[in-house]
Amino acid sequence: EAAVTQSPRNKVAVTGGKVTLSCNQTNNHNNMYWYRQDTGHGLRLIHYSYGAGSTEKGDIPDGYKASRPSQENFSLILELATPSQTSVYFCASGGSRDRGWTLYFGEGSRLIVV
Amino acid sequence: GDKVKQSPSALSLQEGTNSALRCNFSIAATTVQWFLQNPRGSLMNLFYLVPGTKENGRLKSAFDSKESYSTLHIRDAQLEDSGTYFCAAEADSNYQLIWGSGTKLIIKP
Numbered sequence: 511e512a513a514v515t516q517s518p519r520n521k522v523a524v525t526g527g528k529v530t531l532s533c534n535q536t537n538n539h540n541n542m543y544w545y546r547q548d549t550g551h552g553l554r555l556i557h558y559s560y561g562a563g564s565t566e567k568g569d570i571p572d573g574y575k576a577s578r579p580s581q582e583n584f585s586l587i588l589e590l591a592t593p594s595q596t597s598v599y600f601c602a603s604g605g606s607r608d609r610g611w612t613l614y615f616g617e618g619s620r621l622i623v624v
Numbered sequence: 625g626d627k628v629k630q631s632p633s634a635l636s637l638q639e640g641t642n643s644a645l646r647c648n649f650s651i652a653a654t655t656v657q658w659f660l661q662n663p664r665g666s667l668m669n670l671f672y673l674v675p676g677t678k679e680n681g682r683l684k685s686a687f688d689s690k691e692s693y694s695t696l697h698i699r700d701a702q703l704e705d706s707g708t709y710f711c712a713a714e715a716d717s718n719y720q721l722i723w724g725s726g727t728k729l730i731i732k733p
């Protein structure tokens with residue numbers, strides 16, 4: 511079974527502080543994604559990656575950076591956290607099209623910025 | 625307007641009944657995925673579709689790219705089917721999904 515693990519699962523951060531959300535996948539998938547989910551907005555894409563060393567901006571990248579140092583790991587970095595970044599963050603991985611490109615999600619990371 | 629529009633936005637059913645959820649696309653969707661977010665917040669993939677149909681147990685999904693819609697049918701609904709169902713479409717073959725806003729389904733005993 512495909513596995514995507516996020517850490518931390520819960521985080522309280524102070525405004526202006528740095529937050530790093532980590533994601534690890536054991537699926538050997540090339541593609542990885544960071545989404546945030548807020549009530550009334552569904553899932554919104556922040557950053558994504560096509561493979562190690564690659565990061566691409568999604569629909570709402572402002573205030574976020576991403577890092578993909580290896581096939582397995584994809585991090586989301588908030589250099590200067592703000593209360594508007596309070597949300598639930600989901601990481602996902604997806605394989606190649608010939609394997610059906612199904613997205614597998616982690617359990618989510620709940621971030622509160624105070 | 626919404627590129628991926630889901631209907632209904634919410635639905636309440638008795639256990640054992642059938643339901644149909646729908647997504648309409650205003651984009652040229654090439655593939656569609658359906659997900660269930662359970663009440664604990666976990667997201668699970670239900671189907672990945674190219675044009676055509678797929679079936680898995682009590683779930684059946686169809687995607688018609690020419691008519692720009694996809695459906696998800698749930699037969700003999702069970703309590704564990706409760707949650708929010710999302711559809712998401714790929715348009716430009718770029719491994720990115722455009723998400724609908726979800727259908728919240730409540731199954732009552």
